Amino acid sequence: MRGYRADAAFDGERVLSGGALVLVEGATILGVEPGTAAAPDGCEVTYLPDTTLLPGLIDAHVHLCADSADDALGRLPDMSADHLDDVIATAMLDQLAAGVTAVRDLGDRRWVVVDLARTAHDGPTIVAAGPPITSVKGHCWSMGGEAAGNDELRRAVRERAERGANVVKIMTSGGAMTPGTDVLLCQFTLEEVRLMVDEAHRVGLPVTAHAHGLPAVELCVAAGVDGIEHCSCLSLSGFDTPRELAERIAAAGTAVCPTLGRVLGVELSPQVKALIERMGVGWDDRLAQVANLYRAGVTMVSGSDAGISAGKVHGVLPIAVGNLTECGMPNDEALVSATSRAADVCGLTERTGRLRAGLDADLVMVDGDPMHDIAALCRVRAVVSRGREISLTG
Secondary structure (H helix, E strand, O other): OEEEEEOEEEOOOOEEOOOEEEEEEOOEEEEEEEOOOOOOOOOEEEEOOOEEEEEOEEEEEEOOOOOOOOOOOOOHHHOOHHHHHHHHHHHHHHHHHOOEEEEEEOOOOOOHHHHHHHHOOOOOEEEEOOOOEEOOOOOOHHHOOEOOOHHHHHHHHHHHHHHOOOOEEEEOEOOOOOOOOOOOOEOOOHHHHHHHHHHHHHOOOOEEEEEEEHHHHHHHHHHOOOEEEEEEEEEOOEEOOOHHHHHHHHHHOOEEEOOOOOOOOOOOOHHHHHHHHHHOOOHHHHHHHHHHHHHOOOEEOOOOOEOOOOOOOOOOHHHHHHHHHHOOOOHHHHHHHOOHHHHHHOOOOOOOOOOOOOOEOOEEEEEOOOOOOHHHHHOEEEEEEOOEEOOOOO
């Protein structure tokens, strides 16, 4: 048995007054005691003064097979199997170093992340979608998920269930990172998306949909998807989120992952620069749009789109959580978005996301108190992943 004690603690849902002592046996949390509680005889305790103890963070939108370089997704078809394995291994280490102990991978190549999710005992817990379902030459077609026509779309959904994917990802709009696609245009009809949603629910899988353009977001809501990635609501006039649409998303309980978070000082990719110039929008406009979604009561989870560019490195999630506070979300709710709520949305409620006996021993200790200074999430002092202490020194 081992113990982890801190003077401040957040259990994934609320602050634990007076901190906490979390007892761990093997890969599992054995108990959560008050911060001043005596440890059982023979229990070695890690105590770091002036730190806060939290559940390990969950990044609800990553691409483990992407190496955080320009055109990271477009280069996947030319990447050897060995190189791909190395990229994924590095990505997982970088996530752990940032206190991220679970990820939802929303697009891989050759099903390698889906296969890894079933077999990996080290590294973050993985929820995997496999190659996203996209139109012919549509956004992220290079991952291998192209499909057209009702029969192919049904088969694509069933294939994900048969291969052991945990979620179905649909590309309902184009994306800035795929030449020849348009973020403002829908890639499927409403009837096609409804067909995929119905088929996924029939085989027991949730559906989350990439949607940048306003028409694609409206399509997602009408089709009854379970989650919307980005939810940018872009139009020719910039970010355009009708209040009625935001209220419909909120009323449906559809989870939105706005994929905020970026490394400051890194030059934007040429694709993103072109999009910004075309739309006449900036970062402050994006934060204001997410703030509108939040004020309308939309359920939000934290995710970063990690891996797709130099500004979206693996481990950038703590910055994405901080961005949500810039959108008006209180610090405690921002923490919920990357812990318990993210666990619920990603299907990990019975595994992680909370400091609770019986769940995986996924813990992070940070310098300071993120309840008062959200930037404390970036000051990681200790990480435990399924009971295994992670080295932060390389």
